[in-house]
Amino acid sequence: MLQTIRENSQGIIAKAIVGLIIVTFALFGVESLIGLANSEKAPAEVNGEEISTMDLQRGVELQRRQILSQMGENADPAAIDEVGLRRVELNRLIEQQVLLQSAQDQGLYVSEQMIDQLIVAEPAFQGEDGRFDRNQFEAVLRNQGLTPLMYRDQLRKALLTAQERGAYYLSAFATPAQAEQLALLAAQTRDIDWVRFAFDDALAEIEITPEQLQERYDAERERFMTDAQVVLSYVELNQADFADPNSVSEADLRSAYEQELVRFSAEEERRAAHILFTLDDASEADVRKLVADVRARIVAGDLSFAEAAAQYSDDPGSAAVGGDLGFNGRGVFAGPFEDTLFAMQAGELSEPVRSKFGYHLIQLDEVRATEPPSFAERKPVLQAELAASAAEANYVEALERLADLSFSSADLQVPAEELGLEIKQTEAFAQSGGASDITTNAKVLRVAFSTELLDEALNSAPVELSRERAVVVRVHEAIPARQQSLEEVRVQLDAELRQELAASRLKERTDALAEKLVQGEPLEQLVAGLQWNVADDVARDAGSMPLEVNRAAFEMPRPAGDKASIKSIAMQNGDHLLVRVRAVHTPEQVDEQLVEQLQQSLIGREANFSYGAHVQGLKASAEIERN
Known part of the structure; x- marks a missing residue:
């Protein structure tokens, strides 16, 4: 050959x-x-520059990790919308690329020395001594899936875009006159009256005729088509069913307890109090002198430790209780603090101790030792743990068996018999979901309305509802969409029409009353038994009246002379109100500090608006191609 x-x-x-x-x-x-x-296209191009698949995958994975950490211990990766996450991250990378190109076009630059300084000054990369720690730096980056070079590149990009953003924020301005006018408006008060007309009273007066129902039904027949639905048959595998604490042998329990004893050490717990002196803007020498002076006063008996903590400690959590930290074992405090604490004798006051938080004075109040629990105390817990461990292994094995059986079987009968499972049925549900935890599960919904199950009548592969539960489903009954009759939707239509007519008539009534009140007719003569709710000198968003009343009153024009300003408004619950503004009171002057704060707020708003418009303009003019 x-x-x-x-x-x-x-x-x-x-x-x-x-x-x-x-x-x-x-x-x-x-x-x-x-x-x-491997000619796979880049996910997107911005003005001819590609956004790499690697950058997109890295960003998606970072966002995914953050979401899972926010979910806590019971995080379910399947609950994350991977498609939506990818879309959001791609949009972020596109915007970042647009801003980078804009910064580069303007000749903006970030030196390597500046990046070095920022990295060295970052607290997350510093050790216990407050200095940059290379090992700490690399460990933090590894947790984020980054290398030092990748992090430097990200930092460089962030600094470049921040320069342009900073230019907008530093050049934005607002005049003192604008801020003063805003302050005067904020301090303005009004004399307000209001009266309520209940929606329920209007609703009680409405009657709907059969002709009205038929007319609405005929006009909106397409709205009364049902969704296609399915009824599923399913078998469920639950890890909890495999847990049998009684099957755990005494020998296994004794062995597990002996292993615990080996790991357990009779650790001391120490009750201590401390006084924290942070550096802030003071020099380290000044802080050390203060710590030494306070310690000398405590030793001399001029101050008790608790009094010194209340007066000098910068730890708000413990200062109010005399610096007390309670009982703690090893592994709770930072290195130098813990080393000092566990080297002290009860009743001893430490020398000044330096940590990354500042300087500490530590007083050890009491020492107590912990003892290992007895076998009888630990037996129920160990029994449950060993049973759960065995259950997990058996569950995984059964899940693999269920996958094989469901694939090779024409129905669920064989998997159910082989694994001792019960065949159950769901309620009828549409693609929007049902009422049970199974029929609301996104993965079940995708499978239930798939071609394989609907058209080919196959069993699904196992669908994991959680880490401990899985189901195999098949379509028991497919219910096509159909037109509902008028009788089926009569109650719904009747309620809708009554609501609409009541709201319409109530609005017409209050609008007509408002016009007559503007013309000078008194409310008491227009509607017998009604009186205004009166409130004088009311500030914005005051809680003495419904919020809708307050906001409407401050949006209404000033009264013209002796003629009040009147308006009809609808509330969220359907009630209607008549609101009357009798007078507007504006202070002659306002606090200068408030004016300065409002001026800064206006500058921030102007900067946000200007920079946001700039970003939108850049994106609109860029040639962006998504693949």
């Missing part, structure tokens, strides 16, 4: 092909051939 290959490779065509390969390697490298097989 090798001889045949050798003979055929001597021809002119073979030599020409080999020559082309050599030229390609020389000019473009081996990647030119590999790239032909």
Whole structure:
């Protein structure tokens, strides 16, 4: 065979092909051939510059980790919308690329020295001594899935875009006159009256005729089509069913307890109090002198430790209780603090101790030792743990068996018999979901309305509802969409029409009353038994009246002379109100500090608006191609 290959490779065509390969390697490298097989397009291009798949995957994974950490111990990765997460991250990368290109076009620059300084000054990368720790730096980055070079690149990009953003924020302005006018408006008060007309009273007066129902039904027949629904048959595998504490042997329990004893050490717990002196803007020498002075006063009896903690400690959590930290074992406090605490004798006051938080004075009040629990105390817990461990292994094995059986069976009967499971049925539900935890599960919904189950009548693969539960489903009954009759929707239509008519008539009534009140007719003569709710000198968002009343009153125009300003408004619960503003009171002057705060707020708003408009403009003018 090798001889045949050798003979055929001597021809002119073979030599020409080999020559082309050599030229390609020389000019473009081996990647030119590999790239032909892996010519996957970049996720997006911005003005001809690609956003790499690696950057997108890294960003999605980082967001995914953050979401899972926020979910806590019971985090379910399946609950994360991976498609939505990818879309959000891609949009972020596109915007970042647009802003980077804008910064580069303007010649903005970040030096390597600046990046070095920021990294060294970052507290997360510093050790107990407050200095940059290379090992700490690399460990933090590893947890985020980054290398030092990747982090530097991210930091450089962030600094570049921050320069342009900073230019907008530093150039935004607002005049003192604007801030003063806003302050005067904020301090304004009004004399307000209001009266309520209940929606329920209007609703009680409405009667709907059969003709009205038929007319609405005929006009909106398409709205009364039911959704296609399915009823599922399913078998469920639950890890909890495999847990049998009674099956755990006494020998296994004794062995587990002995292992615990080996791991357990009779650790001391120490009750201590401390006084924290932070550095803040003070020099380290000044803080050390203060700590030494306070310690000398405590030793001399001029101050008790509790009094000193209340007066000097910068730890708000313990200062109010004399610096008391309660009982704690090892592993709770930072290194130097813990080393000092566990080297002290009861009743002893430490020398000043330096930690990353500042300087501490520590007083050890009491020492107590913990004893290992007895076998009888630990037995129920160990029994449950060992049973759960065995259950997990049996559950995984059964899940694999269920997958094989459901794939090879024409129905659920065989998997149910083989694994001792009960075949159950769901309620009828649409693609929007049902009422049970199974029929609201997104993965079950996708499978239930898939072609394989609806058209081919197959069993599904096991669908994991959680880490301990899984189901295999098949369509028991498919219920097509249909037109509902008028009788089926009569109650719904009647309620809708009554609500609409009541709201319409109530609005017409209050609008008409408002017009008559503007013309000068008194409310008491227009509607017998009604009186205004009166409130004078009311501030904005005051809690002495419904919020809708207050906000409407401050949106209404000033009264013209003696003529009050009147308006009809609808509330969220359907009630309608008549609101009257009798007078507006504006203070002659306002607090200068408030004016300064409002001026800064206006500057921030202007900067946000200007920069946001700039970003939108850049994105609108950029050539963005999503693949």
